[in-house]
């Protein structure tokens with residue numbers, strides 16, 4: 001059997017990778033150990049949120065599928081952080097897990113150039129440091145020009161429910177044990193990570209009346225730039241807010257030694273930003289309650305997800321402790337909470353294309369790279385898929401810089417920073433977050449997606465139209481002159497203070513209290529705007545100064561970003577570099593000066609030494625004196 005590309009894993013990373021490569025004309029095989037686990041939302045039934053919503057929008061803008069899939073399968077939609085600045089506005093929607101899986105499976109089944117199979121990869125075939133295919137469970141070899149490993153939390157998966165410990169993938173599916181051992185034989189370094197999830201409980205056993213109802217937003221914002229609100233508007237389900245209690249915390253403290261997490265049974269490191277309830281009780285001993293959200297898993301089941309109470313306590317302890325949450329006094333657990341430990345690589349062994357630094361055409365994407373989250377996995381999947389396709393097509397590699405997208409921040413952080421816990425995206429990680437907003441992802445990335453043959457013409461035209469409307473409206477506001485006369489100020493009085501000198505609508509809009517929708521009610525303009533575009537224009541105008549400052553910082557950073565570092569330097573030969581920097585640089589082998597500057601332990605003075613060394617090498621080369 002021969003394919004151009006084999007994608008091992010049909011989770012969030014594998015699906016995006018396979019769909020992207022197939023849409024770029026690559027003959028692709030995607031395999032998974034269980035077709036019923038395709039795009040499984042093994043943990044929280046929601047997509048998006050702070051930083052994660054930005055990733056979904058960027059995947060969509062590039063021509064990826066996650067945004068379209070969730071627009072078809074959401075059951076509640078909320079825009080978070082609207083009281084804060086636009087840089088942190090984040091769309092978060094509740095997904096119907098069953099529909100999300102079904103629609104993604106249909107997409108894989110109906111994508112041209114893509115073949116879907118239930119199979120287990122037990123090894124990869126490597127010849128002369130180049131991948132040639134995989135070996136599957138029955139020993140057969142399947143050959144390809146490139147392979148993407150997106151095996152999630154399955155590699156040597158081990159589940160912990162108190163002292164009940166067993167080999168398993170998530171949701172009771174088989175783990176992937178053999179591949180792990182063979183990857184090690186090929187010299188691929190693996191480490192143990194862990195994550196956890198709460199119990200699923202029966203809605204009929206909840207005392208909803210004791211909880212606060214959380215409704216969806218009246219206005220629904222699509223994740224995909226190909227959708228308008230009318231395309232996806234629907235009846236929404238409610239979530240419910242409640243709290244843990246002091247009684248529950250005391251009970252957990254009394255049983256802490258039974259938790260797999262605190263009995264020392266678990267070796268792997270968990271995500272700091274998704275703590276278990278045991279962690280929270282330990283970390284915040286003075287708190288008598290923590291927020292808990294009851295979230296529906298799907299329209300076609302009564303299973304509810306207990307957000308905020310992930311645990312690895314024994315089941316009998318779980319049954320007691322969940323009853324101590326307000327509104328869960330009569331709760332019936334349907335699935336216990338558990339922790340899962342699994343093998344992952346060090347992503348510092350990868351290039352920013354997610355290709356291995358040691359095995360050509362072997363790519364890694366998703367949780368296996370040490371990230372945590374559906375959105376983070378999907379973002380890596382699309383980049384790995386694009387670059388595997390480009391390698392096969394003999395085209396240049398495709399990367400997104402830190403100033404171009406959250407995807408760029410995610411991958412740069414993964415491949416330059418050695419992190420010992422699963423990496424979760426947050427807006428605070430993006431130094432250029434003011435320009436990397438979710439509302440302008442298409443303006444930033446769709447042209448790049450189109451140029452590589454992924455984003456469709458329709459998508460490009462929609463983006464271009466949006467950009468034209470944006471520019472037209474801002475020009476119209478700027479050209480709409482205002483004279484400081486009585487008539488004008490009488491109009492302005494209802495929204496702001498009078499103007500004293502000549503001005504224009506754009507300047508007026510810069511005033512913090514002025515909103516565009518109110519301004520154009522008083523001073524109508526021709527450009528037709530929908531609420532989403534109005535918000536975008538308002539942000540572009542009000543933050544014009546900051547955005548400009550950001551751009552000059554970005555240009556400075558680009559000067560460093562574009563200084564490549566040869567991949568065969570022996571940093572121990574460069575005089576003046578500190579020991580720690582030599583160790584980290586020889587270990588991580590950054591691709592550019594800018595990447596080197598982001599490695600912890602490499603100081604600005606080390607970067608100066610490196611720049612001087614490169615300059616001297618360049619001059620030596622010019623004089624034809626280089627050692628080689």
Ligand SMILES: Cc1cc2nc3c(=O)[nH]c(=O)nc-3n(C[C@H](O)[C@H](O)[C@H](O)COP(=O)(O)OP(=O)(O)OC[C@H]3O[C@@H](n4cnc5c(N)ncnc54)[C@H](O)[C@@H]3O)c2cc1C
Nearest residue numbers: 009010011012013033043121152170176274366367373377
């Ligand atoms: C218990 C649990 C709790 C979690 N908690 C959180 C959380 O709190 N916050 C958060 O952000 N994220 C959490 N997650 C993580 C989230 O589920 C993952 O980040 C996401 O699913 C990773 O996507 P992925 O594509 O990398 O892998 P997955 O979605 O895990 O998919 C992996 C795919 O690889 C396939 N596969 C594996 N090995 C092989 C093989 N040898 N041959 C063929 N196919 C193979 C599997 O069948 C599956 O299709 C949790 C996950 C679990 C399981």
